[in-house]
Amino acid sequence: MSDVPTLAVENLETHFFTKAGVAKAVDGVSFSVGRGEIMGLVGESGSGKSVTGFSILGLVDPPGRVVGGKVLFNGEDLIGASEQRMQKLRGNKIAMIFQDPMMTLNPVLRIDTQMIETVLAHEKVSKETARQRSRDTLAQVGIPSPEERMRAYPHQFSGGMRQRVAIAIALLNKPDLIVADEPTTALDVTIQGQILYEAQKLCRETGTALIWITHDLAVVAGLADKISVMYAGRLAEQGTIDDVLDHPVHPYTIGLLGSVPGHNTRGQRLYQIPGMTPSLLSLPDGCAFKERCEFSDAACALRQEITEPVPGRAVRCCHPQIEAAR
Amino acid sequence: MSVFIIRRLMQSVLVVWIMSLLVFVGVNIVGDPVDMLVNPEADQAEIERFIKDLGLDRPLHEQYWYFLLNALKGDLGNSFIFNQPALKLIVQRIPATFELAIVALLMAIIVGIPLGVYAGLKPDGKISKTIMATSILGFSLPTFWVGMMMIMVFAVMLGWSPSYGRGETASLFGIEFSFLTWNGLRHLFLPALNLSLFKMSLVIRLARAGTREVVHQDYIKFARAKGLSQNRIIFVHLMKNIMIPVVTVLGLEFGGLIAFSVVTETVFSWPGMGKLIIDALNNLDRPVVVAYLMIIVVIFVVINLVVDVLYSILDPRVRLQDLKG
Structure with missing residues (x-):
């Protein structure tokens, strides 16, 4: 019993069928969260992290649809579960906190x-x-x-x-799992600190699993046990919080961490990742990050599989920067 | 709340006074009732005596002053035609008109809101498209024509319901009402439906627009994330939000219903205020016209006040006492 994680997401695919084409908002995302564990789900706007959250609760609005994968909640697959079953779980066993507190209450x-x-x-x-x-x-x-x-x-x-x-x-209703979609983004820093503290205390005390969706690496650093970095609907890197933040392996994570102002010398230009996020409507077959990546070569044009270049770390990249990390 | 109501009442008095001035002057500078009322064979002396009796020889501002003094005592003058107090004539007709207008309003709400919400929830469905297309007819067909068609189809061809009058009435609080008897109800149905068609279309469109907007709000998604049933979300979370614009608009339109009832009452020979005002206008019966318009002004003022109070109940963000500053 204890080895079944509270939530295991396997190869989740959520696509939006728009007039302009199919937007692969979530494209093969996997992770798991155990009892009392906190996972940070990090990515920039449009990377599919919120859609991942809604997919877990079965709350993706048309034209969006979960087209593949599994969402195993205490071992039960929620994809394809009846609406009644989901209604019973929502707000009871799985709760969600939304981004904008000004809009979530009636x-x-x-x-x-x-x-x-x-x-x-x-x-x-x-x-x-x-x-x-x-x-x-x-x-x-x-x-x-x-x-x-x-x-x-x-x-x-x-x-x-x-x-x-x-x-x-x-x-x-003392849920087993809480999906928090950027719940502190709209708040000022002191309130944010209090809420983070409360959230952490709660998970430790009640064994609630928590998925904390955010784009703020500082928040995750202080809160989460592990971290999943998403880019353009796909998982880029995943591992324990200290490993990933101290020794990032995926070029995107390296760039992301490099952009945090604290890492720069005063007076120098802030580092930024060159280029822009690709459109979700026309994602390349290969690595979605290859246009912006300094390490990219012909191998990047092929479909990337998740590998484990370092023990306990999942990375979707054919040039993991293991030496740079060390 | 009470401060707000007192303040509004004071404003209302001002509005009623300004309207009395406009209405009195407006009505008294058109036409000459003497031509209509005096026996054509009367001589000059008789005509002059008649004019003096009606007080029409005095300057307009003096006439207005007397009108105002009497109005404060509750006397809006005597009808030239019936030689009865104008106010009494109108008040006798009020229950018939109000009955018609209220039943029409209820029909508009009971039919309009469910249809509108349905059309808003399933905007691309065939049924929704039919509802919306029909509501355009409700907007655009003239009331008098629809009324006559209704009489032709339901009264003449099918014989389902009578085509004119109030039918049997029964007394409630000393006032005669049609809706208390079966026969009266049958008389009431067609004119009320005729009067309500326009408002029904309006309610459908308001409810649909409101629903379309509200279903995409975060708080509806959050309500779903709380695991609430579909019924609870629609009937509590959604309804209470869309009722805000519906109540505001319908409240204001209730005055319009009473005004529009002129047409319906004429088509269905419904003995209400509308029929009286048409006759009074034809005969230049000034006191009745003035009294009618004053009553309509008062009704509008009262309705506006009631809407504001209702609005504050529905939407807690509107705090009436906050309007002080």
Whole structure:
């Protein structure tokens, strides 16, 4: 039992069938997260990290569709699961926190309504019990005087407070897995720090697995156990947080880490990866990063397979920079 | 809230007063009721006595001053034709018109919102496209023509329902209503449907537009991520949001329903205010026209107030007391 990870994603493919063509937003992504483990899913805008999150919950809107792969949640494949089954899992066993706290709460419903309904949707308990649990959860995420605040409407909260409410809603039914889609991007740094601390504490205490989607490497560095770097819908590199951040092997990860301002000498131009992200509509067969990569050669035009150049590290590149890492 | 209502009431008094000035002057500078009312064989002395009796010999501002003083006492003048208080004539007709307008409004909501939401949820479906195409007809066909067609088809050809009048009425709170008897209901159905078609189309379009916008909001996706049932999402999360524009527009349009009822009442010989005002205009019965217009102004003012209060209930972001500053 214990060797079954909470979530194992295998070769996930989510494509968007648009008029301009098929956009391969997620193209063969695999990873796994165990109990109490935190995984950072990192990539730039449009790299498919949010779509990966929505695919796990079965919430990809048309014209998008999961076309292949497996999402094994406690061993059960969620791809092709019935809508009723997903409805039972969502908000109960798998919760999600969205990016923009200003938009995730319904503006015309009170906080208590939005919390209590989440409890009642999954459990046959009295409204009073549900209310009590909502209040306790609000207190847990650090909302002062939760009893009073529950009767307020979302617009009466600040952005940080709203995100706490959204996190409280995610925690209500003690899920096994939380998918957090850039939950601190819209918040200021002090609030971000508090929320990261709370999230980490929660996972340690309750054994909840957490996928933290972000483009902020500093956030992941302080929070996650392992990291998956995505580029143009594909996994570029994956490994434990210290390994990847200290010794990146994939040229894209090296470039990404090199772009962090802290790594540069003062007064020097900031490093940037040359070129632009390719369009998802016309991805090359081979490595999507080859146009921007200083190591690229003819071998890069072939389809890249995931390899393990260093133990415990998955890399999709035919020129892993093992020497540079050392 | 109460501060807001008091402030609005004071504004309303101002609006009613300005309207009284406009209406009184406007109505009193067109036409000459004396020509219509006096016996053609009357001599000059009789005509002059008649003019004096009606107070038409005095300058306009003096006439207005007397009108205003009497209006404050609740007297809007006597009808030239019926020689009865104009206000009483109109008030007698109000229940018929209101009954018609309210039933039409209810029909528009009960039919319009489900159709609109459905069309918004499945925008590409065949049924949705049919609904939207039909709503264009509701907008563009003239009320009087549809009314006559309805009479022809349902009353004359099929004989399903009567074509004119209120039918049997029953008394409620001392007021006669048609909807309380089966016969009255049958009389009410066609004119109310006729009056509601335009608003129904409006509600369908509003509900569809609202639904299309709201379903793509993050909070709907979040509601799905919470594992709520489809019904809960549509009937609570979505409905409450789309009701905001629907209530605002319908509230304001309720006045329009009463005004439009002039046409429907004429086509279906419905004995309401609209029929009275048409007759009064034909006969240049100034006090009745003025009294009618004043009542319409008051109705609009009250409706606007009610809409604002309702709006604040539906949308918590609108805090009425915040409007102070």
